[in-house]
Structures are given as C-alpha cells and as structure tokens.
Amino acid sequence: MKKSILSLCLIGGIFSVLPAVAGPEEDRLAMVKYYSDRFPDVPMQEFANGLYAFDQSAREQWIEMEDFPPYEIAIDDGQVLFETPFANGKSYADCFDNGGIGVKQDYPYFDADAGEVVTLELAINQCREANGEKALAYMIGELAEIAAYMAYTSRGNEFAIQVPLDSPGAVAAYSAGKQFFYTRRGQLNFACSSCHIQSAGLNLRADRLSTTLGQATHWPVYRSKWGEIGTIQKRFAECNSQVWAKPLEAQSVEYRNLEYFLSYISNGLELNGPASRR
Amino acid sequence: MIGKYVFLAMGLAIVAGCGLQPSRDRSASPTVSFAETYAAAEAALAKAAASRNVWSKTEGLLQQSKIANDEGRKEDAIQLANEARMQAELALTQAISQEKDWQENVLF
Numbered sequence: 001m002k003k004s005i006l007s008l009c010l011i012g013g014i015f016s017v018l019p020a021v022a023g024p025e026e027d028r029l030a031m032v033k034y035y036s037d038r039f040p041d042v043p044m045q046e047f048a049n050g051l052y053a054f055d056q057s058a059r060e061q062w063i064e065m066e067d068f069p070p071y072e073i074a075i076d077d078g079q080v081l082f083e084t085p086f087a088n089g090k091s092y093a094d095c096f097d098n099g100g101i102g103v104k105q106d107y108p109y110f111d112a113d114a115g116e117v118v119t120l121e122l123a124i125n126q127c128r129e130a131n132g133e134k135a136l137a138y139m140i141g142e143l144a145e146i147a148a149y150m151a152y153t154s155r156g157n158e159f160a161i162q163v164p165l166d167s168p169g170a171v172a173a174y175s176a177g178k179q180f181f182y183t184r185r186g187q188l189n190f191a192c193s194s195c196h197i198q199s200a201g202l203n204l205r206a207d208r209l210s211t212t213l214g215q216a217t218h219w220p221v222y223r224s225k226w227g228e229i230g231t232i233q234k235r236f237a238e239c240n241s242q243v244w245a246k247p248l249e250a251q252s253v254e255y256r257n258l259e260y261f262l263s264y265i266s267n268g269l270e271l272n273g274p275a276s277r278r
Numbered sequence: 279m280i281g282k283y284v285f286l287a288m289g290l291a292i293v294a295g296c297g298l299q300p301s302r303d304r305s306a307s308p309t310v311s312f313a314e315t316y317a318a319a320e321a322a323l324a325k326a327a328a329s330r331n332v333w334s335k336t337e338g339l340l341q342q343s344k345i346a347n348d349e350g351r352k353e354d355a356i357q358l359a360n361e362a363r364m365q366a367e368l369a370l371t372q373a374i375s376q377e378k379d380w381q382e383n384v385l386f
Binding site for chain 1: 330331332333334335336337365369372376379380381383384385386
C-alpha cells in the first residue's frame with residue numbers, strides 16, 4: 001500500500017515536471033508577451049523603469065527626483081574607489097574586460113571552472129582578494145558605490161546575459177534561480193511571482209507592483225527609504241522580509257542564481273543604472 | 279496533446295494529494311519541561327534552516343521564550359517555544375512541498 005502511494009507520488013512528480021522544460025529564451029519571450037498583453041501602452045524599454053512605467057503620479061515625482069539624482073555622489077565616490085590602486089599597484093581595471101568600463105551587461109555570468117554564478121559584486125570582491133585586499137561588505141557602502149560607477153559606464157548597453165545551453169552547470173543555475181522565483185516562502189506563503197507576475201501593476205500598500213521584466217537593469221539603486229545606494233540583493237532581502245521569510249545571506253548561492261534568472265529575463269533591454277526609487 | 283494535459287492534471291492532483299497527508303500532532307503529548315520543549319524547537323528550527331526557509335518571526339519567538347524562562351515565566355516560555363517549533367515545522371513542510379509544487383505557480 002505504502003509503496004504504491006509512493007510510486008504514484010513519483011509518477012505524479014515526473015509528469016508535473018513536464019511544463020518546466022522551457023529554456024531560458026522561451027521563458028523570456030513568454031514573460032515579454034505576458035507583460036506586453038497586460039500593459040499594451042507601455043513601450044518595451046519603459047519596463048526598465050519599474051513601476052514608473054505605468055504609475056503616472058509616481059512617475060512625475062521620480063522625474064523630479066532625477067533632476068538632482070540622489071545616486072550621483074555614489075557614482076563619483078565609486079569612480080574614485082575604482083581608480084585607486086591596490087597596495088600591490090594593480091587596480092580593478094586589471095580584473096575586468098575592457099578595464100571594467102561598460103561591462104555590466106555581461107553580469108551575472110556562469111563561471112564553468114568554479115561551477116558558480118558570478119555577479120558583478122562578487123567579481124569586485126574576487127578582484128580585491130586576488131590582489132591581497134579584504135573583501136568589502138555586500139549590499140551597501142563602498143562595494144555598492146563601485147558597482148554604481150561600473151553600472152554608470154554601462155548605461156545604454158543592452159543586457160546580454162548568457163546561459164549557454166551546452167553548459168549543464170549554467171542551465172542548472174538558471175533553473176534553480178527560476179525555481180526560487182516561483183517558490184512560495186515565508187509565513188505569508190508568497191512567491192516572487194505572486195506579486196510581480198500575478199499582481200504586477202496592482203497596488204500593494206503605497207506602491208504599485210513592478211514587472212519582473214526590467215527589474216534587473218538599473219542596479220544599484222538609491223532608495224529614499226534606505227537613504228543610500230544598495231544592490232539588487234538588498235532588494236531581494238527586503239522582498240523576502242515582506243512575506244515574513246528570513247532573508248538569505250547576500251551573495252548566497254540562491255540569491256546569485258535568482259539574480260542570474262532575473263537578469264536573463266531582461267536581456268535586450270538597455271541598462272539604466274544606477275537609478276533612484278522612492 | 280490532450281493526453282499530456284490529462285497526465286499533467288493527474289500529476290498535479292497526485293502531488294497535491296501527497297502534500298495533504300495528515301502529519302502527527304505532536305502538541306497532543308503532554309509537555310514535560312522547558313528544556314525539552316526548547317530543544318525540540320531548536321531542532322525544528324535547524325531543519326528549517328537547512329531547507330533554507332526560516333520564517334522571520336521564529337528566531338524572535340525562541341529568544342522571547344528564553345527570556346521568559348530566565349524571568350521565571352515558565353508557562354509563557356513553553357508556549358513561546360511551542361509556537362516557534364510549530365512555525366519551524368510549517369516552514370519545513372512549505373519548503374518540502376514547494377520543491378514540487380513551485381511549478382503550479384508558473385503561469386506560462
């Protein structure tokens with residue numbers, strides 16, 4: 001009896017796996033179609049501006065805020081940090097393609113040798129450690145400032161995240177990120193998709209919910225509520241907290257895979273970071 | 279084509295059914311001591327943490343439980359620890375069922 005229930009469960013499990021075989025590009029196109037149908041008046045690139053793509057009054061305040069962009073100091077400070085040589089005489093420019101200028105569209109990527117997703121923030125700290133410097137704290141502070149400068153030099157470039165289908169590791173990392181995105185968590189039992197897909201455009205307290213499409217293009221973000229510039233994974237942590245789930249650690253495997261998935265979905269949109277949000 | 283969806287529906291129904299099997303209600307057994315209750319909550323929390331799904335209030339409940347015990351409020355302490363344990367067990371159940379059920383949230 002027990003055994004037959006178990007095998008029924010297994011068969012059920014196998015069949016219910018069927019719809020998930022869609023690859024990254026199918027996922028992205030399905031997402032584009034869903035939001036285009038849902039927001040027929042929003043031009044594609046506008047999704048990179050989050051809820052300001054469709055919330056007119058919030059958009060007006062945001063455009064006003066952009067007159068004196070609150071992230072400008074972070075870009076300047078980030079540039080100074082970026083250009084200051086390490087104790088060994090090398091600098092960040094030695095660690096990145098094109099001297100680190102205009103490269104954000106390629107992050108995160110899957111490092112097949114290390115078998116893991118490398119975000120821009122992780123790469124910055126890897127660069128530091130390879131040159132005998134201590135890693136910086138993730139999410140806010142100097143690391144976010146350096147990322148802000150690097151994002152700034154990448155503005156206008158099209159997001160070009162690669163998930164090579166002949167790399168089982170890359171596909172697995174992408175799939176894990178996708179699974180995390182659709183997994184209900186926390187005491188309130190919400191998945192990312194519950195809010196940003198099902199309820200996109202609807203009100204949640206003071207905000208209208210942004211679309212998953214375009215959510216990764218503009219980081220790091222200066223958020224008025226934070227009063228400082230922070231990385232995308234700080235936002236993941238906050239969105240986890242909102243559903244009464246304890247956030248995971250910044251740059252945990254799960255958050256990096258999630259960022260890989262989320263970034264891929266925005267492929268083809270122009271980068272527009274750093275950005276301001278209220 | 280239709281066959282695929284019938285199988286899919288069956289699969290989801292069966293998976294959903296598997297998630298609904300009743301679990302034993304451990305709170306029915308009489309609580310012996312604070313130490314045991316607290317240890318059980320800690321163990322449940324460790325399992326939830328291993329599943330990478332801890333609810334955000336659970337650790338606070340455990341802390342409050344400890345404080346209550348230190349202050350001699352035994353009943354409160356035990357109640358708080360039991361609540362923490364229950365949350366941790368539900369979080370673990372959520373994580374395990376979502377290992378399969380996440381696909382029900384995929385709309386396209």
